[in-house]
Amino acid sequence: MNIRITLRPAFIGMLLFFLAARVDLLAKSPDHIGAQDDRESAERLWEQAIAAKGGRERLYSINNLQLSINEKQWAGLRRASFIIEALYVFPEKYWEWSDQRPMIFGLTITMENWEQGIHWGYIQRGKDKGSLGQVQEGYLGRMSYMINRQLDYLMETRWVKPIPVSVERGKVGGHPVDIIHTVIKEFPQGAERISFVLDRKSHLALQVIYHTITFGQEYSGGLRLSDYTEVNGIQMPTKVDGFKTSYQFNVEYDQRVFEQPPSPEAGLAAWKKR
Numbered sequence: 001m002n003i004r005i006t007l008r009p010a011f012i013g014m015l016l017f018f019l020a021a022r023v024d025l026l027a028k029s030p031d032h033i034g035a036q037d038d039r040e041s042a043e044r045l046w047e048q049a050i051a052a053k054g055g056r057e058r059l060y061s062i063n064n065l066q067l068s069i070n071e072k073q074w075a076g077l078r079r080a081s082f083i084i085e086a087l088y089v090f091p092e093k094y095w096e097w098s099d100q101r102p103m104i105f106g107l108t109i110t111m112e113n114w115e116q117g118i119h120w121g122y123i124q125r126g127k128d129k130g131s132l133g134q135v136q137e138g139y140l141g142r143m144s145y146m147i148n149r150q151l152d153y154l155m156e157t158r159w160v161k162p163i164p165v166s167v168e169r170g171k172v173g174g175h176p177v178d179i180i181h182t183v184i185k186e187f188p189q190g191a192e193r194i195s196f197v198l199d200r201k202s203h204l205a206l207q208v209i210y211h212t213i214t215f216g217q218e219y220s221g222g223l224r225l226s227d228y229t230e231v232n233g234i235q236m237p238t239k240v241d242g243f244k245t246s247y248q249f250n251v252e253y254d255q256r257v258f259e260q261p262p263s264p265e266a267g268l269a270a271w272k273k274r
Helices: 010-019 038-053 056-060 142-153
Strands: 003-005 064-075 078-089 093-100 106-113 118-124 131-135 163-172 175-184 192-199 205-214 217-221 225-231 234-240 243-249
Touching (some): 038 163, 038 175, 078 142, 093 142
Antiparallel strands (some): 064 243, 078 093, 118 131, 163 175, 175 192, 225 234
């Protein structure tokens, strides 16, 4: 069956949970540093954050990111699987397996390759046999999703370079933080405002905040990042919105995964080079 479908990548679903309600993070009366040295302070703190992350040289050496989540979550009165296996090849390709069966989200496999103009998705929910189709433009724009992944996990790459413009000091749960407001010019729909909430001691990101305006009201949301560990010299959050997450960088992969329609029979290891 060859139909056109609209797929929402797995992490967009997680992000939408936060966008559904106003996040009070920036409303907790942070201490503003002042306009005169605001930009310089933001730039200085950003450099400290990049250094704490592992350094610009290491970040710029990353060509792809592979991540895995294998967790359980509550579905009514029972625990259900939450499995994500993903490969992001920067800047223009990704493959993602999201298995939340038997929940209503079911199994979703998405593959997008802007280099060759190939976009496929597979959905299987409930007792249906599953549908394969070409992916249409979705929420936030499909290329924006690739940019978001770089911001969430790497902060800065060769392809996405936030511009620090101001900084605020505040507390989250009584914990002192620095909130760096940045402008991202790489989004296909135009420049966007993104804020990074940094632990004041470690300078590592606790949250990446995406700002949106709906009916004149600003809403903000983003994934929570915690429990950092070093992966090839780069500090990575092993918990993302509470889900235990593991990573690999610059993996060898099967190029065919970006050239052929995704198949549930190929399994979640379909990206691996054989």
